[in-house]
Amino acid sequence: MNMKPAGAGKSSFDLLAGNKAFDLMAIKVGSSFLDLACGFGRYSLFAADLVGPSGQVxxxxxxEEGILQLQQQAAQEQKANITALVGDIAGIPLSAASVDCALLATALHDVAQPQRAAVIRGVHRVLKPGAHFCVIEFKRRQDGPGPPLAIRLAPADVETLVLPAGFETVASESVGEALYLLKFRKKT
Ligand SMILES: C[S@@+](CC[C@H](N)C(=O)[O-])C[C@H]1O[C@@H](n2cnc3c(N)ncnc32)[C@H](O)[C@@H]1O
Known part of the structure; x- marks a missing residue:
């Protein structure tokens, strides 16, 4: 069985306005970055240059097809700091308190509703104390690119899911005509 998950084959990377989203993420050289629901890895490939050879993405x-494509692209670009795995983000295969920054880009609306709380709890588990979790979603507008309005999430919807797991909001910004980014900090 090789079913295509919801949203597979799509990326919001080219909808970002300049570097604002990455400036907000403030990814540091030598750090550990987690790209949840990475698709074919557009964000991962960019982040790999920011963490550098001493860091890890x-x-x-x-x-599966997206992960294979990312593995091939990473090999071609000699980005040995990317580890790309097939798996459900409701069960992140990383140690507790091992990640400096986690990103969930335009995928939360695709995650089945009963799974969302487990995803957020898992992100909280793998982040280091004080580390950041960034969520990029489509603005709730009728026009422009993105999923149907009915399944889009407003910033308040995302906060309702994320804050109870032990996070605080540190930024809420537009990062493109169609996109916004919420940055959360794991409370210690
Ligand atoms: C719209 S795409 C975004 C991909 C990527 N973040 C980007 O913007 O370049 C949504 C992705 O979420 C993935 N996805 C949905 N539910 C998932 C889950 N429970 N676990 C892992 N990936 C999931 C899909 O396979 C798809 O690749």
Whole structure:
């Protein structure tokens, strides 16, 4: 069985306005970055240059074809600091308190509703104390690219899911015509 998960084959990377999203993520050289629901890894490939050879990018997605594509692209670009795995983001295969920054880009709306709380709890588990979790989602507008309005999440919807797991909001910004980014900090 090789079913295509919801949203597979799509990326929001090219909808970002300049470097604002990455400036907000403030990914540091030598750090550990987790790209949840990475698709074919556009964000991972960019982040790999920011963490540098001494850092690590962990990329996770249910979509096998996307992970294979990312593995091939990473090999071609000699980005040995990317580890791309097929898996469900509701069960992140990383040690507790091992990640400096986690990103969930335009995928939360695709995660089945009963799974969302488990995903957020898992992100909280793998982040180091004080580390950041960034969520990029489509603005709730009728026009432009993105999923149907009915399944789009407003910033308040995302906060309702994320804050109870032990996070605080540190930034809420537009990062493109169609996209916003919420940055959370894991409370210690
Ligand atoms: C719209 S794509 C975004 C991909 C990527 N973040 C980007 O923007 O370049 C949504 C991704 O979420 C993945 N996805 C949905 N539910 C998932 C889950 N429970 N575990 C892992 N990946 C999931 C899909 O396979 C798809 O690749």
């Amino acid at each position: 962990h990329a996770l997605d249910l979509w």
